Amino acid sequence: MHDFAFHRPSSLSDAVAAMQAAGEGKFMAGGQSLLPVMKLDLAQPTDVISLAGLGELRGIRVEDGAVVVGAATTHAEVADSDVVRGSIPALADLAGQIGDPQVRNRGTLGGSVAHADPAADYPAALLALGATVVTDRREIPADDFFQGMFATALAEDEIVTAVRFPIPDGAAYAKFPNPASKYAIVGVMVARTGSGVRVGVTGASPTPHRASRFEAALAADFSPSAIAGITIDPSGLASDPDASAAYRAHLVGVMAKRAVEACG
Amino acid sequence: MQIAVTVNGRLHERSVEPRRLLCDFLRDDLGLTGTRVGCEHGACGSCTILVDGESARSCLMFAVQADGAELTTVEGLAPDGGLHPLQAAFREAHGLQCGFCTPGILMTMLPFLDENPDPDEAEIRTALSGNLCRCTGYQNIVKAVLIAAGVATNGESSQ
Ligand SMILES: Cc1cc2nc3c(=O)[nH]c(=O)nc-3n(C[C@H](O)[C@H](O)[C@H](O)COP(=O)(O)OP(=O)(O)OC[C@H]3O[C@@H](n4cnc5c(N)ncnc54)[C@H](O)[C@@H]3O)c2cc1C
Ligand code: FES
Ligand code: FES
Numbered sequence: 001m002h003d004f005a006f007h008r009p010s011s012l013s014d015a016v017a018a019m020q021a022a023g024e025g026k027f028m029a030g031g032q033s034l035l036p037v038m039k040l041d042l043a044q045p046t047d048v049i050s051l052a053g054l055g056e057l058r059g060i061r062v063e064d065g066a067v068v069v070g071a072a073t074t075h076a077e078v079a080d081s082d083v084v085r086g087s088i089p090a091l092a093d094l095a096g097q098i099g100d101p102q103v104r105n106r107g108t109l110g111g112s113v114a115h116a117d118p119a120a121d122y123p124a125a126l127l128a129l130g131a132t133v134v135t136d137r138r139e140i141p142a143d144d145f146f147q148g149m150f151a152t153a154l155a156e157d158e159i160v161t162a163v164r165f166p167i168p169d170g171a172a173y174a175k176f177p178n179p180a181s182k183y184a185i186v187g188v189m190v191a192r193t194g195s196g197v198r199v200g201v202t203g204a205s206p207t208p209h210r211a212s213r214f215e216a217a218l219a220a221d222f223s224p225s226a227i228a229g230i231t232i233d234p235s236g237l238a239s240d241p242d243a244s245a246a247y248r249a250h251l252v253g254v255m256a257k258r259a260v261e262a263c264g
Numbered sequence: 265m266q267i268a269v270t271v272n273g274r275l276h277e278r279s280v281e282p283r284r285l286l287c288d289f290l291r292d293d294l295g296l297t298g299t300r301v302g303c304e305h306g307a308c309g310s311c312t313i314l315v316d317g318e319s320a321r322s323c324l325m326f327a328v329q330a331d332g333a334e335l336t337t338v339e340g341l342a343p344d345g346g347l348h349p350l351q352a353a354f355r356e357a358h359g360l361q362c363g364f365c366t367p368g369i370l371m372t373m374l375p376f377l378d379e380n381p382d383p384d385e386a387e388i389r390t391a392l393s394g395n396l397c398r399c400t401g402y403q404n405i406v407k408a409v410l411i412a413a414g415v416a417t418n419g420e421s422s423q
Contacts, residue, residue: 002283003283031324035326048326106320
């Protein structure tokens with residue numbers, strides 16, 4: 001691995017300034033995705049800017065009918081949080097299914113959404129719950145945030161500070177994990193909200209997306225049988241040694257039905 | 265870059281390159297070779313140590329990230345040269361064969377047992393999901409953890 005300069009800013013503005021001054025800078029939160037990427041030389045930053053010291057990125061609170069989770073919150077903290085368990089149990093459940101204990105102890109919400117791995121779990125929750133990504137300079141609706149494989153709406157020097165998850169009437173997450181890594185081969189979150197039913201799908205395609213035909217059918221009849229007859233078109237879905245596109249299409253339906261069932 | 269890290273209760277102040285992996289810092293700079301490096305890619309869990317009491321992969325951390333932290337490695341389990349009860353349970357249940365995965369598994373199970381003093385087999389297997397063992401088939405590892413928790417004795421099957 002190439003060497004780099006390591007920065008430990010103690011404020012958000014210092015972190016942004018360090019990035020702007022860097023040649024090829026990278027923010028680092030838990031490092032659970034960045035280190036693997038650097039080991040493979042897929043990223044060769046001249047400067048690594050740690051976000052670990054930023055108090056602005058910490059904390060979980062309820063505000064105006066939403067749970068606001070700081071970007072530096074680890075997956076384990078979300079899974080164990082009384083606030084999250086009490087208001088959006090499906091979100092705590094999802095966080096507790098990420099990877100393994102070691103990954104959950106270091107990996108963060110902000111790192112996961114900024115990295116935008118197509119097999120990551122959180123994107124399903126952001127889409128299903130109609131979340132808002134809060135950054136150091138603006139707010140981005142989840143529907144506009146994920147723009148492709150490892151691609152988001154974030155600018156190079158933009159820092160995710162928190163994600164705001166509106167509290168739904170009910171929600172559940174069902175995932176078909178890769179048995180080794182636990183990444184989602186397909187993961188589906190279904191949420192009933194004041195403005196209708198939302199279904200977020202991750203793992204199936206290069207960009208996480210909403211299953212609009214499922215949403216329409218579930219809005220009319222919120223039951224697994226309402227979506228039983230809807231087939232998903234496999235064109236555009238991911239195909240790899242884990243699962244073919246056709247199998248993923250099938251799994252989207254199965255996971256959605258399980259999530260609806262768990263929603264009650 | 266200058267860092268100060270407490271490992272197994274002892275403070276170490278060293279200068280490291282930012283790219284120095286924490287596992288290499290422990291093994292090569294501090295001579296604490298109990299921590300194993302298997303895949304070096306975050307898959308096998310053999311490099312697991314405790315960072316401020318929580319299990320973490322030392323191959324997925326830079327040493328500079330541990331500045332100011334308290335680390336525990338397998339050498340810190342039983343500093344007096346004896347065996348920690350968890351280690352004794354692994355010996356009793358034959359929870360290891362080649363032993364390469366063992367330090368990482370011990371350091372994963374230690375905080376797990378603290379938080380779950382009365383685990384069942386399924387919970388143990390879930391907690392072990394980040395640790396690979398190429399030898400044992402996990403059966404005796406699970407049994408050892410049950411023994412350490414006082415849930416089973418060696419005569420009792422874990423199935
Ligand atoms: C063995 C293993 C198994 C895993 N299994 C799963 C799984 O089942 N499901 C799953 O979803 N994930 C899984 N992951 C990934 C894990 O969840 C990572 O923690 C997560 O993807 C990245 O979070 P991080 O805090 O480690 O980010 P880092 O690795 O530090 O950063 C990742 C990227 O995000 C950027 N970044 C980080 N924080 C911010 C911020 N606040 N603002 C802007 N940019 C930022 C960084 O610059 C970098 O490009 C797994 C990882 C491993 C190693
Ligand atoms: S050596 Fe760290 S996970 Fe394999
Ligand atoms: S005992 Fe050999 S890898 Fe586990």
